[in-house]
Amino acid sequence: METGRQGTTLFTAICLLIALLLIIQLWLISAALDAAMSAQARVAVPASVASLVLFAFNVSLLWYVLDFDRRRRRVDPDA
């Protein structure tokens, strides 16, 4: 049974994980921009692919959060 207290702990951990991946994405975009300005397309393309993969992982984490929220409401509609 999903409770609010469980959700708060879980969401905090997930937020930290998403924020960590977001920081990696920021590093990737700065590397891609630097590479694009110095005519090194071979760096910008893998960086964008890696950024998309991280985004997909973040979406899956968010999907888990929303699914947890739905299951919790099913148990307790007033929550």
Place this chain on the structure above:
Amino acid sequence: MSKPLNDGPVAAKAVEPAETPHWKRDFPIRWEEDHYVTRRELAKFLTLGSGTIAAATVGVALLGDRLRPSGPMPPLRIDGAEGLARGASLLFRYPSEEDPCILVRLENDRLAAYSQVCTHLSCAVVHRPGSRELDCPCHEGHFDCIDGRPNSGPPTRRLPRILLNETLNGTYAVGVEV
């Protein structure tokens, strides 16, 4: 004459909501519930930011080539290049009037030309007579006169090189190599 609110007697009927309305669920009273809601919403916004950055990175990869000048450029005669003494420099603009460049005659009598725009934060690099470096006065960046690569300071990318064609009729700038 104002119209009455009700035309006739209406049986008052209390309507109880089936469940807590959505707006009320997002503004809970208890702290525990509030923490739950704020973390859930934070996860949404972080993922939105992640998507924005991913899209921007793809945009940089796709549009990176268009940000730089490409294709053949018209040759431009650089006046005064022939009479330039060793260790001296002169300024010119290429390929357009908005692109400042610097021409240096090296100690081995060769000519080298670079964009004058520092690759760190776009300040104008300068050359001191006799020096083997181009200096950026804004943040103490130094570039090698021979190949335009950064020797020290914040810049990490080399200066765009201006391709030169030295003929009997004079020295011409013929292209830009990023």
